[in-house]
Amino acid sequence: MSEVKVVSVNLLGYVDQGEVGTDPYRVDRDGRPYVAVGDGGTVLGLRLGDSVFDHVGDHAAPGVCLVHPNQEACHALVGLACLGNQVIVRTGDAAGRAGAVLGKRGGGQRVIAVFSQDVLTRLRPGDQVALASCGQGAAAPLPGLTQMNIAPAALSLLGVTVRGGHLEVGVRAMLPSPFVGNGIGRPMIMWDVDLQVDADAEATRSLRLGDLVAISDLDARANAGYRRDWMSVGIVVHGASPQPGHGPGVTIVLSGPAERFSIRVEGDTHTGLSEKRLISMAEEEGREDG
Amino acid sequence: MKVTSNVDHLLTQVLAGEVWPPLADRNAYRIDPDGRAFFLPGMGGVTLDVHVGDPATGYAGDHVEPGLSIRHREPGANYALQYLSCIGNRVEVTSGPAKGASGFVIGQHAYVLVDMDSDDMCRVSVGDEVSVFAVGQGLALDGHREVVVKNCSPALLTALAGGTTAAGQLEVHVSAVVPPEAIGAGAGMASEYANTDLMGAYAGLGEDLSLGLESLCVGDVVALSDQDHRFGRGYRQGWTTIGVISTASCLLYGHGPGPSSIMSGPVSAFKVVVDESANLSSFNLEQVRERT
Numbered sequence: 001m002s003e004v005k006v007v008s009v010n011l012l013g014y015v016d017q018g019e020v021g022t023d024p025y026r027v028d029r030d031g032r033p034y035v036a037v038g039d040g041g042t043v044l045g046l047r048l049g050d051s052v053f054d055h056v057g058d059h060a061a062p063g064v065c066l067v068h069p070n071q072e073a074c075h076a077l078v079g080l081a082c083l084g085n086q087v088i089v090r091t092g093d094a095a096g097r098a099g100a101v102l103g104k105r106g107g108g109q110r111v112i113a114v115f116s117q118d119v120l121t122r123l124r125p126g127d128q129v130a131l132a133s134c135g136q137g138a139a140a141p142l143p144g145l146t147q148m149n150i151a152p153a154a155l156s157l158l159g160v161t162v163r164g165g166h167l168e169v170g171v172r173a174m175l176p177s178p179f180v181g182n183g184i185g186r187p188m189i190m191w192d193v194d195l196q197v198d199a200d201a202e203a204t205r206s207l208r209l210g211d212l213v214a215i216s217d218l219d220a221r222a223n224a225g226y227r228r229d230w231m232s233v234g235i236v237v238h239g240a241s242p243q244p245g246h247g248p249g250v251t252i253v254l255s256g257p258a259e260r261f262s263i264r265v266e267g268d269t270h271t272g273l274s275e276k277r278l279i280s281m282a283e284e285e286g287r288e289d290g
Numbered sequence: 291m292k293v294t295s296n297v298d299h300l301l302t303q304v305l306a307g308e309v310w311p312p313l314a315d316r317n318a319y320r321i322d323p324d325g326r327a328f329f330l331p332g333m334g335g336v337t338l339d340v341h342v343g344d345p346a347t348g349y350a351g352d353h354v355e356p357g358l359s360i361r362h363r364e365p366g367a368n369y370a371l372q373y374l375s376c377i378g379n380r381v382e383v384t385s386g387p388a389k390g391a392s393g394f395v396i397g398q399h400a401y402v403l404v405d406m407d408s409d410d411m412c413r414v415s416v417g418d419e420v421s422v423f424a425v426g427q428g429l430a431l432d433g434h435r436e437v438v439v440k441n442c443s444p445a446l447l448t449a450l451a452g453g454t455t456a457a458g459q460l461e462v463h464v465s466a467v468v469p470p471e472a473i474g475a476g477a478g479m480a481s482e483y484a485n486t487d488l489m490g491a492y493a494g495l496g497e498d499l500s501l502g503l504e505s506l507c508v509g510d511v512v513a514l515s516d517q518d519h520r521f522g523r524g525y526r527q528g529w530t531t532i533g534v535i536s537t538a539s540c541l542l543y544g545h546g547p548g549p550s551s552i553m554s555g556p557v558s559a560f561k562v563v564v565d566e567s568a569n570l571s572s573f574n575l576e577q578v579r580e581r582t
Contacts, residue, residue, distance in 0.1 A: 186475065244520075
């Protein structure tokens with residue numbers, strides 16, 4: 001059988017402002033009101049490698065969120081965007097500068113893109129960004145597994161290897177499925193899953209943006225749901241949230257029977273994805289496509 | 291000892307709604323846990339032949355909403371209807387051939403769900419208007435400060451078996467205890483709105499999907515382990531939420547029959563008693579309402 005080619009599509013996204021309702025307050029799990037900071041938009045001072053718990057924020061992502069004003073176009077933008085896709089600013093003071101897709105969040109609402117801090121300071125809400133999408137439909141490195149939300153070339157960035165019929169993945173933590181909150185029951189090409197964890201828990205205390213995590217008994221091939229002896233692997237794309245049922249977000253990239261994975265829980269020694277590696281990889285991909 | 295509360299201080303608000311049509315999109319299909327496409331009835335309209343006390347599984351349906359599915363056309367008025375309606379509230383049909391018929395709220399599911407006598411229900415259809423006599427939000431139990439109550443009418447509180455134990459716990463009778471692995475879509479949402487889908491109740495599908503919840507019934511009072519639904523819905527070890535199953539069969543993956551939440555607190559605040567009769571159908575809420 002001939003190899004099936006992955007289709008690349010150039011898309012347009014807009015730098016997000018972030019939105020708040022008519023009431024400034026949200027309510028945390030103990031009933032205390034708080035003002036949500038960093039929930040969408042362009043967030044400065046938060047980077048890949050930072051702890052998900054270190055900042056006063058709500059779902060804050062390390063970089064910029066991209067949206068589209070037409071809802072259906074926004075869903076396509078979010079659905080097609082994959083980790084490692086190159087993004088190039090088209091308008092405004094940062095025109096011409098390049099970054100990369102990290103992940104996605106919310107019901108087909110936002111793509112999270114990483115730029116260097118000097119680019120982020122020049123970006124303004126409404127700036128247009130070209131996104132070279134590529135990756136959905138790509139075959140997983142092993143039969144029986146499902147891959148999504150990641151440019152084929154980016155898998156090596158995550159240190160994922162095939163050995164002896166297993167997919168070897170090093171992760172910060174392996175979490176049981178009840179930790180999965182908002183996002184459960186939703187299609188994983190559109191949503192991330194929020195982890196209901198806090199800074200006190202041993203397994204997740206050292207969780208950082210860009211980390212890989214594994215979730216046991218979770219089948220995330222389409223909608224995410226409970227299935228015994230399955231495994232899903234994803235990347236941490238945004239920080240913690242005080243809201244009950246919410247928390248650090250994971251964009252799923254691999255899912256399949258647990259027996260096909262060899263998960264290495266690295267704990268404090270885990271090194272997640274770095275801004276520099278992600279952006280330079282996306283640049284290389286961009287050159288090859290060009 | 292029956293639990294006492296601030297019920298004498300609660301207000302009743304009369305809210306309007308209408309039976310909302312089922313909604314579909316032109317691509318029709320959704321997908322089941324095994325990746326198969328389906329198109330099935332369930333949400334919206336008037337769903338006949340599924341009442342409190344009936345099995346919650348075994349229907350060729352998706353997100354089956356028993357009885358009437360009620361909304362209001364205006365977003366703000368709709369949120370008032372969805373947030374303020376409580377399980378056990380009286381509902382009166384105010385237009386159409388069934389005008390004057392009454393039923394009661396069995397829960398929320400982004401619609402207010404209303405059960406009533408089959409003969410009356412047969413005459414209700416999409417667009418018919420109803421009034422909900424909403425009372426219950428703000429209910430607080432004397433001597434159980436750690437327990438937050440919501441979506442629970444005074445009639446339901448009166449009808450629930452149990453009460454304050456000698457040790458000061460709140461005894462609640464439930465027909466099933468649900469493990470945290472079962473919590474599906476609804477996590478992270480407001481607990482005055484919609485319900486919490488339970489996975490592991492896909493009757494007839496694979497053993498690897500089962501969490502032993504296939505025998506739930508509509509109207510069952512259940513305990514959700516490690517769930518704190520006081521100010522939203524989230525996983526929290528050592529907390530318990532009590533709910534009432536308000537929706538039935540569901541094929542969409544990560545979804546399932548689900549409870550509307552009525553009480554939440556630390557596990558130590560409750561004495562949970564498993565009791566097969568813990569179902570709205572055993573309570574005769576109408577009589578209870580008249581007495582109270």
